[in-house]
Amino acid sequence: MSRAVMYETFGGPEVLELREVPEPHAGPGEVRVRVAAAGLNPMDWILASTPEAAAQFGITVPSGFGYDFAGVVDEVGDGVTGFAVGDRVHGGAMGRAVADFVVVTTPADALFHTPEGISDEVASTLPVAGLTAAAALAAVGLRSGDTILIGGAAGGVGVFAVQLAKLAGARVIGTASEGTFDFLRRLGAEPVAYGAGLGGRVRTAAPGGVTAATDLFGTETAETALALGVPPERVSTIAAGPNPPGGVRATSGVDAEPDALERITDAILAGRITVPIAATFPIENVRDAVTLQAGRHVHGKVVITL
Template sequence: MSRAVVHETFGGPEVLELLEIPEPHAGPGEVRVRVTAAGLNPMDWGIAARPEAAAQFGITVPSGFGFDFAGVVDEAGPGATGFAVGDRVHGGALSRAVADFVVVKTPTAAPDALWPTPEGVGDEVAATLPVAGMTAAAALASIDPRAGDTVLVGGAAGGVGVFVVQLAKLAGARVIGTAAESTFEFLRQFGAEPVTYGPGLTDRVRALAPDGVTAATDLFGTETAETALALGVPPERISTIAAGPTPPGGVRATGGFDAEPDAMKRITDAILAGELTVPIAATFPIEKIRDAVTLQAGRHVHGKIVITL
């Protein structure tokens, strides 16, 4: 037997249960990963809480929980390719990552994913990368920030935002990030110039950047995208990740599944070079999954939350 976090109904953190389940094994063309860490994302509790969100991913109850994970391959089925027993890996397994074991196909097919974890990147950090890192990479690739750009980032202090800010800075751009005032010092340590979101945002950004904003990415709703349009940013240089399939004004909708094939390697290379920092706000043992999700859902945490196994 092995452990897995399961929810048999939709609801808040109280529906999550740590259950003993039959131990899964790798079949043909599959590998099994002994999970050591699982990173939490807003999409995880969104799927567990809202049937309509779950339906978008084809998830029905009873279901497992979580997407991001890291660990070690401990079984390889016949015909499995690309990974071998003993390999350190990290990846995504839709609604089944917070468990002792995850089984994935090789090569992986979306939405699942698997990458080697390089030496020098710990499992807790690696477990934060799939959703936030790939979403950030996609959001920026669609607007192509470069030296001389001033990029407006909406929701800059969130899990995706801290990646976006740092990756945009690495590209040579100036970064202005919308956030609550309580997160301003947190954002400044990553090189962003913070600005309070909410009514009057356009005027506040104009005051910070009198020469104009040249690109923008909105990581929470549409306020930043609408502000960028009002400031004259061309729609093709504005991206959104949470505005639905038809964001305002013809701006670009994107997400982690659109990331370029080498995006994860570029992210882990930046971590190894000391150019990108992953802030881990809290770690919880798997037995404390409800506490961890309650903290995550409160949206007041600065950095990533990781479950350890």
């Protein structure tokens, strides 16, 4: 037997249970990973609490929990190439990541080698947040000299978007709560408070104008950017649904360029990107971890360790 976080009904953190489950094994074309860490994302608790959202991803109850994971390959099925027992890896497994073992199909599922020098905890934060940030910036054609407005800049995706934008040579103005301002300044962003009057605060911070924007939380930043005269094709959203306001570009991690994750890990190894891990929790305390992450006020990423 092995352990996995499961839920039988949709709801808040209270529905999550650590259960004994039959130990899975790798079949043909599959790889089994002994999970060491699982990074949490807003998507995880949204899917566990919202049947309509879960249905869009084919998730029904009972279900496992989480997507991002990192660990070590410990079984390789027939026909698998590119992975061997003992390889350190990170990747994604929808509704299955927070468990002792994850079985993934190669190459259909997302699975990447973890470079030496990157911990499992850091690697487990990368697939969703890193790829989503890269896609959000690529969607607006970010280039050196841009002034970009990033909504939700202190969140799990935001910390990557801010740093990737700075590496691209852009000036970054990030919306956040005032309690995160010092944190954002350390990442290289110029913080402004979200909420009513955002447009005026952005004008004050960037009197020369904003040339691009990405909204990582809802629609406030996208709508503000449009009102400030940013063309719709230079505004992206990740959490506004398939029909965002004003014809701006909806995107997600699946739209990231093929080498995006490799570029991010290279930048981490070179010290050009830091990955702020706000908190780690043992798998037994998964409810506490999700409660913290779902509060939307955490600075960086929350990670489950196994």
